[in-house]
Amino acid sequence: MSTNQAPLFSATAIAKNFGGVQALRGVDFDVVSGEIHALLGQNGAGKSTLVKILNGVHPAGSYTGTIQLDGQPVSFASPADARSNGVGYVPQEIEVLEQLSVAENVFAGRTGLGDGVLVHQRKLEQRAAEIFADLGIDIDPRAYVASLPSAQRHLVMIARAIVMKPRVLMLDEPTASLSGTEVDALFAVLRRLKAQGVAMIYITHRLPEVLAICDRATVLRDGQVAVRIAREDFDAETFIFSMSGQRLQRLFPEHAAPVGTPTALEVRRLSVDGHGGAVHGARDINLSVAAGEIVGLAGLLGSGRSEILHGIYGRVLSEGEIHVGGKEVSIKSPADARAAGIALLTEDRKRDGLLFNLPVGANITIGNLAPLSRRGVVRGGLERNAIVAAMRALNVKASSPRASVTHLSGGNQQKLLFARVLMRAPKVLLLDEPTKGVDAATRHEIYRLVVELADKGVSLLIVASELEELIGLCDRCLVVADGRIVDEFGRGEGGEDRVLRSVTAAQAERQAQVSA
Amino acid sequence: MNSAAEVSSPRRGTQSFRRRLIGLIAVGEVGVLAAMALLIAFFWLLEPAFLSERNIRAILNVVSFVGIIAIGQTILLVAGEFDLSVGSVAGLSAVVAAKLMTAAALPVTVGILGGIGVGALIGLLNGLIVVRLGIPAFIQTLGMLFIGQGLIQSVTGGYPVYPLPEAINTIGGTDLAFGLGWSFAFFIIAAVAADFVLRRTVLGRNIYATGGNKEVAHLVGINTNACKIGAFITVGALSAIAGMFVMADLGSGGTSIGSGWELTVIAGVVVGGVSLFGGAGTVAGGVVGILMLKVVQSGLVVIGVNSNWQQIAVGVIMVMAVGLDIVRRRYFIAGA
Structure with missing residues (x-):
């Protein structure tokens, strides 16, 4: 892509901290007209913070650094302010008004659409139809959004952003809830917008998509730009290396995988339904955990790792067999799981932990x-x-x-x-993000506790977003992608790069399957 | 790790006193008791007759009827739901029991059991519909309020059921002590028992957990649906009992029994610190709250305030109490 072109939208030396935690440390970022610029990085690398600054969620004044649009400095007080300046944003979560029609959703929040205070329904539908035709989207503007599948809802949200005729469009994981053919349809839309000269910022975890559609990529790590790569130099290996990097080694208490202990938990062909939106279920999961073993479920957010824990614990309905201590147990509710000696520590303390x-x-x-x-x-x-x-x-x-x-x-x-x-005194302990939002000292206490429990013969199955932590703590890691286990490796047999590579390979395979 | 349970600071004495004080206010019952003491003193100073034997008896007598329902309503609110149909259920149970004893000529015991059965059944229905179908308690029990009113009219044809068997009149007329009868005795026993259940039993703790956060309660293995449905049934049965006590007191199955009670009961228990948002409050608090509400109503009558102003006073007190509840949650319980 013509990187010598003057940037349409640029951010310089952006820094922001949240109560002492430095989320961004001087990030430079720019995007030119007619370019799709990928923004990559692991969870917590600072992607969402940067996007929230660029579209006014974190208002001007709450960060340092400058933002320029067309060479002019701009400061956005709110997302609405950013929108009216031609900077649109499509969030990851679907935020549609279910009870309204597609056309009404596309024009939600707009005024001056009819005669005085009244909305001219037919005009609204006509204009929505024009926009859809322009984008090659096949959705009836009169349909109620409640009746649309999640992929089409996402397209409605993109149409809503496009109605404002943005010059810059940010898309946050737009394919998270889409299937293969729907991804192709979305890409066709993005290519049209690109031809119209819209500058796009594309945030994703999926490297095959970056390789397929993006012109440039910026990788964030620990709140800084790790590397910026032009399309000519795109290569999955480069991305993986720059995303994982080598961070400070944390000290993990020593633990040797138990040898010859009996299997404490065995899961056969476990399937859990996803519950709409960006959350996938899990399909056909086979795994086992020996007594005294620490097993990690590695994978990206929304890959289905938490759903596996929820399925085993009976929090959500699942199909398949669960064996505890060699005996098959029927788990239809958390009470059943507890009776079988299984315990779950949930991820979100405020929502489903504390009373x-x-x-x-x-x-x-x-x-x-x-x-x-x-x-x-x-x-x-x-x-x-x-x-x-x-x-x-x-x-x-x-x-x-x-x-x-x-x-x-x-x-x-x-x-x-x-x-x-x-x-x-559970025999099997399921931990969902056990160190989320805790201080460094407690983190180490929790690591020690996990190892202590394993030494006492408790079987642990852990989900954690920080790959380094998971790999450092676990005797064995299972890699989860799109609701399936795609790789497995023991302590010392792989690092963060192996997880990212397996996930990428699985995603590429899936995309190839769908296209074929 | 010796500091787990104790604070080892030199200012420990004053700190723990302050904490205890905050704890007391947070509980809510103490605040209501203090407010009630002030109000009683106020009315007594203006009109010493307020503390006359007759007036005290009158207040306690009324409280014994609505108080029985308040016990159930408190349990249900703690479990995170509420019931607007209690007045209708009280009235319907009373006239059904009366009809069974008179028109159907069944024994008194069967009539009473039938009345309680009607209340429990409506509670079960409310609970099942709210829990299983997910219809908000507000809508379901408001609907049941109207259904109950309609049923009362169709059961009685609009006329009070009269005369009732002598046994019923005896129950209503018995003077156990201080001019108070069986309804007051039942009220006290039920209140003590319910307070104990909520405060000291595993079931009680599970009800608090259910009302505090249903998802968390479910995850620790509590059958939250059973807790809620059970609470609905309890309210229904207690409403039926209250309705039948009024019937015994009046000596007839009047069609207006229980009408308007639903709001009095909710206002009362809320004044007593039972949270509308679930998971907080005690039976003692709810009972004291309803007592305070009746003290205010009676006091205003005794000191000669126009009856329109009594309604206004009840309204103001309830809004203030809920305001206090919200402030208390923000400072002591919080969340988010």
């Missing part, structure tokens, strides 16, 4: 009260002792068992939830 209406102590014992009660009546003394013992064992720092959980730090909240799931 904010109960104090620290009751948060630990909830669901574990049976041995602490007689004929259904909780025995206060027994409960109190159990709470104090659990808080001590896991180093939960709270002023008292009656304190509110609201004021605990993220690390203490996480340890509290560990105390809850460990109280019943």
Whole structure:
């Protein structure tokens, strides 16, 4: 692509921190007219922060650095402000108004569409039809959005952004909820926009798509530009190398994979439905975890790794067989899983972990009260002792068992939830992002705890977005892509690059299958 | 790790006092009790007759009827739902029981059991529809309020059921102590039992968890649907019992029994610190709340305030109480 052309939209020395955490450290980025510029990087590399700055979600003043449009400095106070300056954005999550028609969705938020305050319905539909024809999209403007599949909803959102005639268009993982043929349709739309001179920023995790459609790529790592690559030099290996990089080695407690221990958890042909949007299910999963073994599920966000845990725990309905300790168990609800000796630590503490209406102590014992009660009546003394013992064992720092959980730090909240799931001494422990949002010290406590539990014979199945952490901690890693296990390697047999390579290969294979 | 359960700072004494004070306010019952004490003093200063034996008896008598329902409503609110049909259920159960005893000439016990059965059945229906079909409790129980009203009219043809068997009049007329009868005794026993269940049992803890965050409760193995449906059934049965006590008190199955109670009950328990958002509040608080509401209503009558202003006072108190609830959640429970 003509990189000698003057950039249409550029950002210079963008830096931003969130309460002491430096998310971006001086990023330069630009895009020229008629170019599709890929923005790549692992989770947490700073992609979304940069995009939010470029489209005004983080308003001018909350970051340092300058943004220029057409050589003129601009500062956006809000996404609406960015839009009216010709900078459009298509978010990853589908944000449509389900009860309205397609045409109404395309023009949502626009005014002056009819006579005075009234909306001229037919004119709206005509104009939407024109836009769809222009983009080669085949959707009836009068259809209700509620009746559309998620791929078409995504196209409606793209049409909504295009209606504003943006000169710059940002697309955040636009293919996350699309199937192969739908991806082809989307690419056709993007090629038309490109021919019309629109500058596009394309955020994705999928390297085959970058190779297929992008003109230039910028890779972010740890809040900085790791490398900028022109189309001539595109190569999957280069991308993988620059995305994984070599970061500071963290110290992981030593753990040797157990030898000859019996299989504690075995999953055969497990399938879990996805629940719409960007979230995929998982299909035909076969895996086993030996007693005392730490197994990691590596994969990108939305690859289906959490769904595998949820399926095993009975949080979502699943098909297939689950064997615990050699016996097949039927798991239809979390209660069944708990009875079988399985425990789950969920990813989102605030949404599905803590009970904010109960104090620290009751948060630990909830669901574990049976041995602490007689004929259904909780025995206060027994409960109190159990709470104090659990808080001590896991180093939960709270002023008292009656304190509110609201004021605990993220690390203490996480340890509290560990105390809850460990109280019943599970044989199989499923951990979903166990170190998300906790401080460095707690992180190490959690690593030590995981290894300690494994040494005691507990089987652990862990999901974590930080590949380095997962690889450092686990005896064995299973790589998940698009709801399937695509690779498996033991400790020392591979690193972050191997995970990224397997994921990329799986995605390329899928794309080839669909096109064939 | 010795600091787990204790704070080892030199200012520990004052800190723990402050924490305890905050804890008390956070509980909510203490605040209502203090407010009620102030109000009683206020009315008594203006009109000493407010604390006359007759007036106290009158207040407690009314509280015993709506209080029985408030117990169930509190449990249901803690479980994260609420029921607007309690008044209709009370009235319908009363007239059904009365019809069974008179028109169907069945024994009194069968009539009473039939009344309770009607209440429990409606509770079950409300619970199943809210939990299984996902229809909001507001809509389902509002619908049931109208259905109940209609059924009362069609069961009775619009006329009170009269006369009732002598046994019923005896139940209504018994003076156990201080001019208070069986309804008050039942109210006290039920309140103590329900408070114990919520406060001290595994079931109670599970109900708090269900109302606090249904998903979390489900994940720790609690059958949240059973908790909610059970709470609906409890409210229904208690409403039926309250309705039949009023019937016994009046000596007839009147068609207006229970009308308008639904809002009084919800206002009362909310004043007592039971959260409309689920997961917080106690039976003691709910009962004290409804008592306070009745104290205000009665006090305004005694000091000679126009009856229109009594309604206004109830409205203002309820909004203030919910405002307090929101502030309390923001500071003590929070989330997000």
